[in-house]
Amino acid sequence: MKSTVVAVINQKGGTGKTTTTINLGSALQKLGKKVLLVDLDPQSNLSYSLAVPAANGTLADVFLGTKKIKEILVEKDGLWVAPGSNDLVDIEISLVGEAQRETFLKSILSEAKGFDYVLVDCPPSLSVLTLNALTAANEVLIPLQMEVLTLQGLDQITKTVERVKKAFNSKLKIKGIVVVMFDMRRKLSLEVLQYLKENVEERIFNSQIRLNVKLAEAPSFGKSILDYDASSNGAKDYKALAEEFLAVS
Template identity: 70%
Template sequence: MAATIVSVINQKGGTGKTTTTINLGSALRKLGKRVLLLDLDPQANLSYSLGITEPETTLADVFTGHQKLVDCIQERDGLFVAPGSNELVDIEISLVNQPEREQFLQRLLEELPAYDYILIDCPPSLSLLTVNALVASQEVLIPLQMEVLTLQGLGQILNTVQQIKTTFNADLKVKGIVVVMYDKRRKLSTEIEDYLKENLEEYIFQQRIRLNVKLAEAPSFGQSVLDYDASSHGAKDYLALAKEFISLG
């Protein structure tokens, strides 16, 4: 069976995008799934957070044709990772002149062995790399903080998804919105969540990701929160999210 390819996107930095990619991936792996993470963000925070600080080959080498994607992949605690690097900024510039530039990543992924899920950590911008990820994906996952300014960004993300769906990838759909950094003590969190439920057609995951210090600590140890502290709220929340994620098909 072909992998389910999921782009994890948010235009705003610091929104839990990378944290969600890593920890949802780790939770899916603990539920018996074979998972590949693609670090498509030039900041390479995903790679660093899993202890991959100086990879010999990265996705930048794959995009230039110097390496095959399968040779770039590393294993970390049962997760498979294709590392990123800041050289992806230059790759984006060079892609502009490529024929069928929007399908470049899609063609690369066709060469891979079997995975259950491929999660793509996209850049925090609606760039050509992000477009490549969306064209290659079947699903989009949107981590969202309960802040007023995030609502404006959400509208832009949904518009972009619709444009990609219309132009390049008719099968693309929004899997759902994940509420992250949730603090039930803040009235604003509840108000924004209620607003989303009333005004959006997109699915909002019932499992919220609570604010949790262990989520912030785990990258310093090069681990997902599930490997760093399985008893933490962060680990429990992402495991429950993974179960809900699978149940949606």
């Protein structure tokens, strides 16, 4: 079975990238898919949010060649996680001088067998680690808040994806845009969403992730929203997103 690798990217921090990686992954798992989450962000927010220990090493060790990815994987609530660490900062610096520096993660993930989906939580920058994720990925998922500055950021992301597609990964495609932290009461949110629908070619998922207190609470308990409070709006929204995600090509 060949895994579908999905790079979850946004070059800004605090945009719901990690939240989307965790909770979309959890929702896919509950729909019967075997899912691996890869914490490629040196801040390791994904690993922290799921309270995943790194007793057998982290992704940085795999990049260094001292561990295989199978050795570091941790199982948590039905999900598998490749933990990140702050050491990825040093990895990023060292990769800059390497030949074929864009393909390290692709090689690493080729040894992660048996997963339906591999979701990669990328750093909040269009860096060499993000470039690795895009080179390894089949699809790109872009979580976006409905703010004016996100329009500029989206343009940068799509241009980067096109450059990677031409240079390293001809099969790469943007799966779609996920509207996150959505507040229908805000006029600006509705205006930005309408602008996107009228001016952006990429798919915008119908399943929007509403602002939800429970979503913010879940990491404090080391759980996805579906394991923390399955009746919350956050859980309902990510379940709907997962169903739509599976339904579209």
